[in-house]
Each structure stands twice: as structure tokens, then as C-alpha cells.
Amino acid sequence: METAVTGIDLPEADWFDPREATHDPYPQYARLRELGPVVYAPSVRRVFITTHSAVGAAEQNPEVFSSYSEKNLTMVRAIGGRPMLRKDDPKHAVERRAINPTLRPKAIGEIWSPKLAENVEFWLERMLEIGPGQADLNRDFAAPVASQNLIDLLGFPSDVDVADMHRWSGDFIAGIGNLPDDPEVWVRCDRSQAEVAAVLDELLPRLRREPDGSVTSHLLQVGLPEEVVRANVALAISGGMNEPQHMITNMVWALSAHPDQRAAVLSGEAGWGEAFEETVRWQSPIGMLPREVAAETEFFGVRLAAGTDVGLLLASANRDDEAFADAERYDVRRTARGHLGFGAGVHMCAGRWTAKAAIADLALPRLYDRVPRLDIDRSRPTAWNGWVFRGITALPVTW
Ligand code: HEM
Structure with a gap:
């Protein structure tokens, strides 16, 4: 379908290549920003918003840059329902209010931290058994x-395996990005949807009788219709596992590539929290958010027609020199405050405190405590994939 762009002086990036972006999107992002804050990319039929100020402005204007779409339905198809992330307020707000209390710092401290710490210990022990070089x-x-943490946060039963959660998350993410409509991806999504549905068929009646502190239980307790509960559990499965997984490896990769900064963090000169935020900024696990123009608008000097498909380039905004001095440089000592790696505005990530606690307070400090000489094993290949969702798929390590 043609996008409904009308551009007065709308620069066009006819060279933007999504395949090239999966190797390393940042050089192309730099070129896009040079063209301007609002740029049309024919290869993906989307108007990219490229700079920090423009992405921030779009995020503060959800009435125009809507998360609701009738034509871009890959997420709805992938996870089998419409979650809060694909709704606008006021409908979105009702569901968002239901999930918030379970993922805020208070709940993390009171309910989750001990379990999340236990998960780190268990898998650290397993990794040590596998050994350096392997x-x-x-x-x-x-x-x-990341999988076990999400199994616990969702209140899923203990017989759900980490490999299942990993696969469900990967399948849903592949489906959300399945713009080419590859039928094999939908087969994977359908299978994962059926497996998650089977877990929920048993879990939901139990949680109605015996509520607990889990995300799923809270979504039920506020009285949301069951299909809405199911859609938001599936949303949490897609992002709540994949992104924290990527942040753990991104941090180790970034610190290994910058030994002086690793030394600063390990000596306590720089904090784990700052290193976490700087890594989300510098290697953003979610590179682009889709939005659709709900009403014709003039934005940064460009007229955009209703129905225009827009991509908010979070990862590009996070490398904008106007917002961060020498933004291409990784620097755990800087203040990355204001980065857009979790989005901004009404849809800003609901799980950001949980992710930060799980990774910056627990997983990473403990990993380097136990394995202070942890480093990338350069004799085996490291693999990255994706640009909309971007992360490391293989990170061989040694110590
Ligand atoms: C470091 C890890 C994470 C990153 C980088 C991340 C990133 C994001 C981003 C960029 C958005 C905004 C999407 C949009 O506006 O279209 C988002 C939304 C969301 N995230 Fe995360 N996320 C992370 C971890 C988590 C975790 C652990 C959970 C849950 C356990 C979670 C649950 C959600 C939910 C429910 C939303 C939708 C919020 C809404 O629509 O109001 N995220 N996330």
C-alpha cells in the first residue's frame, strides 16, 4: 500500500537500505539526520523522524502521531490481539494503569528482587560449568x-521452560516485524500463540481464585476483559524478554570494547545505573517505533497527510549531537538522561524500572563479581541482528 505522504520539501533517502541497517544502522542514521528531522524512506515506505527534538515532539503529540492503525496490523496478527501499545488514550490508559503497579520500583523491591537475584545465581552457575571458550x-x-525473570513476573507456572519463553518472544518479535508477510513466520506465531493460550487457560481461573502480585493477576484484578488480558500478556512476552536479553549482552559487548570504561564501572568510579542508561542510549534495543498520522499536520516544516506511516527513529535520536555531546561516543561517565531508548510520552516503557533493576542492580554486577575477567571470545564470531529490534544473537565469551 502506498503511504499517504504529502511532502513540501520532504527530503527523500532513496538510499536507505534496511538490509544494510541490520549489519550496523548507525552510519545510515547519521546520513538521515543530515537530511533533516523528517525524511521519507521509499524502501520502507515510511517517513522517518530522525532527530532527538523531533522524536520527542512526536511522542508528546500522540493525538497526531497515533499508535492505533487499521492497516498496519502485524503486531495484532503476531500476538493474536490488540494490546495497549497499539491503542491511544483513553483506552490505552485503562490498560496501562493496570500493569503499572506490578513493574514499579516498590513492587520490584518488595516482591521481585529476591527471585530475580536467584535467577541470576542459577544461570551464572550453569554458565561457569560450560566454561571459558565454550x-x-x-x-x-x-x-x-531474561526468560525466567519474565516467567516469574507474569506468574507463569514453574513448568514453563526458559526455552519456551525465549521461543515465544522471538516468534512474536519476528511476527511484529513481518512486513514481507512471510507465511512461515505466521506459522511460528500461531504455534506460540496456541502454547501461551494453553498456559493461560489453566492460569487465569487459578488467578481469579487466588490473586497474586504478578502482572497477569493485576491485569485480571482490575476487571479487564479476558481477551485484553491475553493480548497484554502476549505484549509483555514479546518485549519483556527480548529487550532485557539484548541489554545484558549489549552492556557486556560495549564494556568489553571499552576496557577503560569497564575498569571505571568495576572500580565503582562510574555506576552500573549510569552504564545501563548509556548503553540503552548508545545501542538502543528498539531502533524504531511505528506511528500513523491521525490528522493532517505540519511538523518541522513538512506537511504530513492523515494516514502517513511514520517511524520514530529512537536509535538515531539517541545519537543526535544536538542532544548529547559527541553522541557517537560511548561514555559511561556521561549523563544519558533524556535518551529515548524507552520511548517517551504515554507509551514510555512500562518495564523500564524492572529491566534496570534486573540488569544494572543484579545481573551485571553479579556477573562481573563472579567472572571479573569476563571478555568477548574473539576466536568465535559475535552476531548482531535487526534494526527495528536490534540485538546480539551470539556473544561467545571467555574468562
Ligand atoms: C531494557 C529493556 C527494555 C527496553 C529497551 C524497552 C523498550 C520499550 C519501548 C521503546 C517502548 C515504547 C514502545 C512504543 O511507544 O511504541 C516500550 C513499551 C512497553 N514495554 Fe518495554 N522495554 C524494555 C523492557 C521491558 C520489560 C522488562 C517489560 C515488562 C516486563 C516491558 C513492557 C513494556 C510494555 C507493557 C510497554 C507498552 C507500554 C504502553 O503501551 O503504554 N518492557 N518498551
Whole structure:
């Protein structure tokens, strides 16, 4: 379908290549910002918003830059329902209010921290058994820790395996990005939807009788219709595992590539919290958010027609020199405050405190406590994938 762009002086990036972006999107982002804050990319039929100020402005204007779409339905198709992330206020707000209390710092401290710490210990022990030169930090630590954390946060039963959660998350993410409409991806999504539905068929009646502190229980307790509960649980499965997984490996990769900064963090000169935020800024796990123009608007000097498909380039905004001095430089000592790696505005990530606690307070400090000489094993290949969702798929490590 043609996008409904009308551009007065709308610069066009006919060279933007999504395949090239999966290798390293940042050089193309730099070129896009040079063209301006609002740029049309024919290869993805989307108007990109490229700079920090423009992405921030779009996020503060959800009436125009809507998260609701009737034509871009890959997320709805992938997870089998419409979650809060694809709704606008006031409908979005009702669901968002239901999930917030379970993921805020108070709940993390009171309910989750001990369990999240236990998960780190368990998988750390397993990785140590696998040994230096053999272990893969993604496969053996980041993925299972992020999966088990989410199993616990959702209140899923203990017989749900980390490999299942990993696969469901990967399938849903693949479906959300399945713009080419690859039927095999939908087969994977359908299978994962059916498996998650089978878990919820048993779990929901139990949680109605015996509510607990889990995300799923809270969504039920506020009286949301069951299909809405199911859609938001599936949303949490897609982002709540994949992104924390990527942040664990991204941090180790970034610190290994900058030994002086690793030394600063390990000596306490720089904080884990700052290193976490700087890594979310510098290697943003979510590179682009889709939005649709709900009403014709003039934005940064460009007229955009209703129905225009927009991509808010979070990862580009986070490398904007206007917002961060020498933004291409990784620097754990800087203040990355104001980065857009969690989005901004009404949809800003609901799980950001949980992710930060799980990674910056627990997983990373403990990992380097136990394995102070942890480093990338350069004799085996590291693999990155994606640009809309971007992360490391293999991170061989040694110590
Ligand atoms: C470091 C890890 C994470 C990153 C980088 C991340 C990133 C994001 C981003 C960029 C958004 C905004 C999407 C949009 O506006 O279209 C978002 C939304 C969301 N995230 Fe996260 N996320 C992370 C971890 C988590 C975790 C652990 C959970 C849950 C356990 C979670 C649950 C959610 C939910 C429910 C939303 C939708 C909020 C809404 O629509 O109001 N996220 N996340």
C-alpha cells in the first residue's frame, strides 16, 4: 500500500537500505539526520523522524502521531490481539494503569528482587560449568535469565521452560516485524500463540481464585476483559524478554570494547545505573517505533497527510549531537538522561524500572563479581541482528 505522504520539501533517502541497517544502522542514521528531522524512506515506505527534538515532539503529540492503525496490523496478527501499545488514550490508559503497579520500583523491591537475584545465581552457575571458550553469553546467561525473570513476573507456572519463553518472544518479535508477510513466520506465531493460550487457560481461573502480585493477576484484578488480558500478556512476552536479553549482552559487548570504561564501572568510579542508561542510549534495543498520522499536520516544516506511516527513529535520536555531546561516543561517565531508548510520552516503557533493576542492580554486577575477567571470545564470531529490534544473537565469551 502506498503511504499517504504529502511532502513540501520532504527530503527523500532513496538510499536507505534496511538490509544494510541490520549489519550496523548507525552510519545510515547519521546520513538521515543530515537530511533533516523528517525524511521519507521509499524502501520502507515510511517517513522517518530522525532527530532527538523531533522524536520527542512526536511522542508528546500522540493525538497526531497515533499508535492505533487499521492497516498496519502485524503486531495484532503476531500476538493474536490488540494490546495497549497499539491503542491511544483513553483506552490505552485503562490498560496501562493496570500493569503499572506490578513493574514499579516498590513492587520490584518488595516482591521481585529476591527471585530475580536467584535467577541470576542459577544461570551464572550453569554458565561457569560450560566454561571459558565454550560459553555463549546470550545463549547461556542473557536469554535464560531474561526468560525466567519474565516467567516469574507474569506468574507463569514453574513448568514453563526458559526455552519456551525465549521461543515465544522471538516468534512474536519476528511476527511484529513481518512486513514481507512471510507465511512461515505466521506459522511460528500461531504455534506460540496456541502454547501461551494453553498456559493461560489453566492460569487465569487459578488467578481469579487466588490473586497474586504478578502482572497477569493485576491485569485480571482490575476487571479487564479476558481477551485484553491475553493480548497484554502476549505484549509483555514479546518485549519483556527480548529487550532485557539484548541489554545484558549489549552492556557486556560495549564494556568489553571499552576496557577503560569497564575498569571505571568495576572500580565503582562510574555506576552500573549510569552504564545501563548509556548503553540503552548508545545501542538502543528498539531502533524504531511505528506511528500513523491521525490528522493532517505540519511538523518541522513538512506537511504530513492523515494516514502517513511514520517511524520514530529512537536509535538515531539517541545519537543526535544536538542532544548529547559527541553522541557517537560511548561514555559511561556521561549523563544519558533524556535518551529515548524507552520511548517517551504515554507509551514510555512500562518495564523500564524492572529491566534496570534486573540488569544494572543484579545481573551485571553479579556477573562481573563472579567472572571479573569476563571478555568477548574473539576466536568465535559475535552476531548482531535487526534494526527495528536490534540485538546480539551470539556473544561467545571467555574468562
Ligand atoms: C531494557 C529493556 C527494555 C527496553 C529497551 C524497552 C523498550 C520499550 C519501548 C521503546 C517502548 C515504547 C514502545 C512504543 O511507544 O511504541 C516500550 C513499551 C512497553 N514495554 Fe518495554 N522495554 C524494555 C523492557 C521491558 C520489560 C522488562 C517489560 C515488562 C516486563 C516491558 C513492557 C513494556 C510494555 C507493557 C510497554 C507498552 C507500554 C504502553 O503501551 O503504554 N518492557 N518498551
